[in-house]
Amino acid sequence: MPKILDLRPGDRILISRTDRLGDLILALPFVETLKCRYPECHIEVLASLYASPILENNNRIDGIVRVLNQQLVTDRLYKKDLLQKIKKSNYHVVVALYPERHICQLFHKAAIPDRIGTAGRFHSVFFNHRLLHSRKSNKKHECEYNLDFLKFFRDGDTVRMPVVYPRDKELANARRILKEAGVVDRFVVIHPGSGGSAERWPLDRFLELYSALEKRGLQVVISGSENEGEMIDSRSRELGLKVRRITGDTDLRTLAAALSLADVVVANSTGPLHLAVAVGTKVVGLYPGKAVMSPARWGPLGEHDRVLVPTSKECTCSPNECTCMLTITVEKVASEVAQLFDKAG
Numbered sequence: 001m002p003k004i005l006d007l008r009p010g011d012r013i014l015i016s017r018t019d020r021l022g023d024l025i026l027a028l029p030f031v032e033t034l035k036c037r038y039p040e041c042h043i044e045v046l047a048s049l050y051a052s053p054i055l056e057n058n059n060r061i062d063g064i065v066r067v068l069n070q071q072l073v074t075d076r077l078y079k080k081d082l083l084q085k086i087k088k089s090n091y092h093v094v095v096a097l098y099p100e101r102h103i104c105q106l107f108h109k110a111a112i113p114d115r116i117g118t119a120g121r122f123h124s125v126f127f128n129h130r131l132l133h134s135r136k137s138n139k140k141h142e143c144e145y146n147l148d149f150l151k152f153f154r155d156g157d158t159v160r161m162p163v164v165y166p167r168d169k170e171l172a173n174a175r176r177i178l179k180e181a182g183v184v185d186r187f188v189v190i191h192p193g194s195g196g197s198a199e200r201w202p203l204d205r206f207l208e209l210y211s212a213l214e215k216r217g218l219q220v221v222i223s224g225s226e227n228e229g230e231m232i233d234s235r236s237r238e239l240g241l242k243v244r245r246i247t248g249d250t251d252l253r254t255l256a257a258a259l260s261l262a263d264v265v266v267a268n269s270t271g272p273l274h275l276a277v278a279v280g281t282k283v284v285g286l287y288p289g290k291a292v293m294s295p296a297r298w299g300p301l302g303e304h305d306r307v308l309v310p311t312s313k314e315c316t317c318s319p320n321e322c323t324c325m326l327t328i329t330v331e332k333v334a335s336e337v338a339q340l341f342d343k344a345g
Contacts, residue, residue: 002131003129004153004154005093009040010042013038016095016098017047018103021195024047024054024055027045030143031045035060037150043062047067050252051271054275058163079102083106093113093116099117101122105123108126114128116152117129138291138297140296141296143301160301167253171257174257177250183221188213188262188263190206191270192267198270198288198298201286205328207235209266212331213338224248226248229248232245232247256275259275263341276300282306282344284306284337285299294309306336306340308333310327
């Protein structure tokens with residue numbers, strides 16, 4: 001049984017989760033739980049520059065440390081500067097939810113008194129408190145794996161759902177962008193991108209879904225990056241389909257606001273899917289058949305969210321050419337979206 005740490009009012013705690021957007025969102029319940037149990041302590045989160053905006057406007061987070069992951073690996077001066085910043089912050093505890101080697105080495109060099117991380121890795125040597133659990137077994141949700149680290153802290157209430165808090169000005173900006181795209185009523189967001197983290201439902205299927213939902217009388221808008229918007233424009237023209245889109249028009253905070261205004265969001269297993277859940281919108285998630293990417297480990301945490309997986313039991317395809325995902329039909333996805341849309345109304 002891990003030893004419960006002795007923390008005093010004013011102690012500074014750093015929680016590190018420097019990987020993808022979805023991973024950081026699924027770490028939020030741990031962050032908020034720790035603040036609930038130690039309101040008298042100062043809690044900061046170390047996150048990637050890209051994903052870190054979702055931490056803003058959260059009154060249970062006292063500070064954000066943003067890191068450029070690639071520079072941490074390639075730029076010695078950047079790594080040295082980050083080390084000095086960590087030293088000056090005088091953290092009493094650091095919890096490495098994602099034990100990236102270069103980051104964990106900095107925690108050791110900064111001589112943070114209590115360094116918590118996973119056991120069984122080469123760089124576990126940098127921790128003096130180790131949690132033995134294997135995420136490779138995929139026996140439970142990623143959020144629960146993060147909550148396992150509460151074993152080092154005192155008992156208390158536990159937050160189970162991630163929440164992202166859009167500001168009023170971000171909501172106003174999102175409404176303006178949606179209006180300019182032609183969205184004037186209740187609507188569905190389709191997010192075709194995946195960030196390369198999992199096999200994906202192809203773009204053509206999303207465009208077929210767009211058309212199918214419009215035929216059902218639902219208003220649809222497509223979100224994504226600027227580059228994805230160019231691909232969507234090119235392919236939709238080839239198909240003779242005119243689409244509404246907000247691709248490239250939103251930063252991460254404004255995207256969160258836009259997703260919060262939607263009735264339903266459809267996406268592959270990707271960060272924006274979890275972002276939609278965190279702002280309270282129902283989702284339909286499209287997940288591959290591989291155990292390592294299963295919804296049991298990475299699925300949405302909303303109570304009434306829907307998850308669709310291929311009919312094949314185990315996918316052996318490559319991410320860019322996954323025929324298994326094609327067994328998820330447009331008709332099935334459209335039906336699930338329509339049901340959630342009606343309930344939301």
